[in-house]
Each structure stands twice: as structure tokens, then as C-alpha cells.
Amino acid sequence: MEWTEVNIYTATPAIDLLCYKLEDIGIKGFAIRDAEDFNEFLENKYGKWDYIDDDLMGLSQCETCITVYLPDNNQGRDMLTAIRSMLAEMKSTDTDGLYGRLEAELSSIREEDWANNWKQYFKPIKIGDKLIIKPSWEECSDCESRKILEIDPASSFGTGQHHTTRLCLELLEKSLKGGEQVLDMGCGSGILSIGAILLGAENAVAVDIEENAVATAKENAEKNNIPAEKYRTYFGNILTDKTLADTIEMKYDIITANIVADVLIAMKDHFARYIRENGILIISGIITERSGEVISAVSSAGFEVTEINEKEGWSAVSLIKK
Numbered sequence: 001m002e003w004t005e006v007n008i009y010t011a012t013p014a015i016d017l018l019c020y021k022l023e024d025i026g027i028k029g030f031a032i033r034d035a036e037d038f039n040e041f042l043e044n045k046y047g048k049w050d051y052i053d054d055d056l057m058g059l060s061q062c063e064t065c066i067t068v069y070l071p072d073n074n075q076g077r078d079m080l081t082a083i084r085s086m087l088a089e090m091k092s093t094d095t096d097g098l099y100g101r102l103e104a105e106l107s108s109i110r111e112e113d114w115a116n117n118w119k120q121y122f123k124p125i126k127i128g129d130k131l132i133i134k135p136s137w138e139e140c141s142d143c144e145s146r147k148i149l150e151i152d153p154a155s156s157f158g159t160g161q162h163h164t165t166r167l168c169l170e171l172l173e174k175s176l177k178g179g180e181q182v183l184d185m186g187c188g189s190g191i192l193s194i195g196a197i198l199l200g201a202e203n204a205v206a207v208d209i210e211e212n213a214v215a216t217a218k219e220n221a222e223k224n225n226i227p228a229e230k231y232r233t234y235f236g237n238i239l240t241d242k243t244l245a246d247t248i249e250m251k252y253d254i255i256t257a258n259i260v261a262d263v264l265i266a267m268k269d270h271f272a273r274y275i276r277e278n279g280i281l282i283i284s285g286i287i288t289e290r291s292g293e294v295i296s297a298v299s300s301a302g303f304e305v306t307e308i309n310e311k312e313g314w315s316a317v318s319l320i321k322k
Helices: 012-025 036-046 054-061 074-093 109-121 163-175 193-197 211-223 242-247 260-267 268-274 288-299
Strands: 003-007 032-035 065-073 103-110 125-127 131-134 147-150 183-184 202-208 231-235 252-258 274-285 303-311 315-322
Touching: 003 074, 012 065, 012 260, 012 303, 032 211, 054 074, 054 231, 065 074, 065 303, 125 242, 125 315, 147 193, 163 193, 163 274, 163 303, 163 315, 183 193, 183 242, 183 268, 183 288, 193 202, 193 231, 193 252, 202 211, 211 231, 252 260, 260 274, 260 288, 268 274, 268 288, 274 288, 288 315
Parallel strands: 131 147, 183 202, 183 252, 202 231, 252 274
Antiparallel strands: 003 065, 003 103, 032 065, 125 131, 274 315, 303 315
């Protein structure tokens, strides 16, 4: 598959606003290059540095840029149109020129080239007491009788390396007793819903607003020999698509959602709509500073906190529907 690399040139004061707007469009991941941030690091860095690479030092004079990758399909083209419209709107209101030039430059990148940049860092990893996660190109010689979850994330979030995913899987392992029906909202690579079935769930439904993520989750389910009747996927946004919201209408024993704080808050009533009485909701993707805000919002929809897992600034929360 071909991908479009979109470099959005801006200025430091616009970074947070742009990231927020990109998330609204449905873009979950981006890379940021900012001279001001790097120079602050140089001034306040801890420890002693004998050498800093010249290429890295180039960040001290770079133009602020946010980079995102869009799939070369209809959804990617819609996202690109939304980005251009968003930039035009911001530029029209930025009368003082605080946000830089607000221009997007594009280039193409092959998936094979992109994949090779990160594959070297994705190694088998043990999570909880029962799972080991590995990519298809790695061998697993020390599995210790664990369930092997084979995952190839492609461009989707979810390898088990990030704290939010690990914290979710640990809570999921504790929650599963066997035979549960699971709903994975914002499924990414499908790692949580596939992991749930390997840990004893009867079946799972995986939903994501990214078309490529849904396709990746389905492929990963097949890699793990999960029958099609046990794993269903849906593409769309349940916050805006009533047809989709009605399509997945049923009551689930466990719901997982590893997204971002604002989306979790917006989805609180949907969590309540889709979960059984005494069902378990596992949410993550929350920076620790905002966990209280998210917990308060979700609790107002009839949930009660049972456990909070935290790791290096990230939080995952398990709640029960009362």
C-alpha cells in the first residue's frame, strides 16, 4: 500500500491546537519537530552528554512541523481534504501570524519502507501472567506456556509496547473468567479484542474510525486462528453514525477502549448503552493528569471504579456498571 506523508508547517503556539484538531479528524498519531522544545531540552537536560549527533542538533533551528501519515484510499483522501480545510480556516483567523505558515507538503512512502523503519524495535514481550505478544517475523523460543498473541500492527496503534496497551491487557486478564462477549471500541491493530479471545472470551466485536485499522484487526484475528464467527469488525464513528451505533446494539460483558481522554469522555453514554449490568469497562490512553476528569465523567454514566493501573504518566482504569 502507498502512504502519503503530510508535513504541516506551523509554529510552536499552534502545536496543541493542531494536534487536537487532527485527533478530531480521526488521526491518532503524529510526529512533532519543534526547535523551541528541543532548545528547552538542551538548556535543562539532565545528566552529562559527551556527544549529540549533528543531525539531532539540526532540530535546534528547524521549522516547527507536525507529520502524519495517511493511507492512499478514500478515507485517507477525505482526511487530507479535512486537513487542508482546517489549515485554511486557522490561517484566516490567525491575523497576528502566531501560527506560522500553516501549509501542508506531501510526499509518498511505500508501506514496505515504513515497516522496515520500526520492525527492528518490535520484539516479543510478556504481558501479565498469560500472554506473550510477538510479530510474525520473530520466533518465540521462551514462551513459558503462555498464550501467543501474534500481531502485525501495519499502520495501526497496538503492539503491546506502549504502556496504555500493556495496562489494558493486564486489567483484561484479571477481568476475564471465560465465555464473555467483548466490545473493543477504537480497536487499532485488534490487540485487545484478539487478546481477550485468547484469554477465554467467547467472541469479540472490534470497531474503529480508521478503515485501515479495521482491515488490520481482521487480518490479525486470522493470523491467530480465530474463526470469523467469533470476531466481527466494523468501520465508522459511533458518535456520529447512528446506523453503526444501532448495528452493534447488544449488551456486552466487557468493553475496552484505549483511545484519548476527550473521546472517552464523549463516549461515556455509549459505554453505558452497550454494557450489561455488572459488566466491566476498561479504558486507557489517559495521561495521569487527566485521569480524574475522565473517571468523573464516566462514573456519571453509572460506572464505579474497581482498579486503576498507572505507569510512567499513563493510566488505565477498570470500572463496573452498577
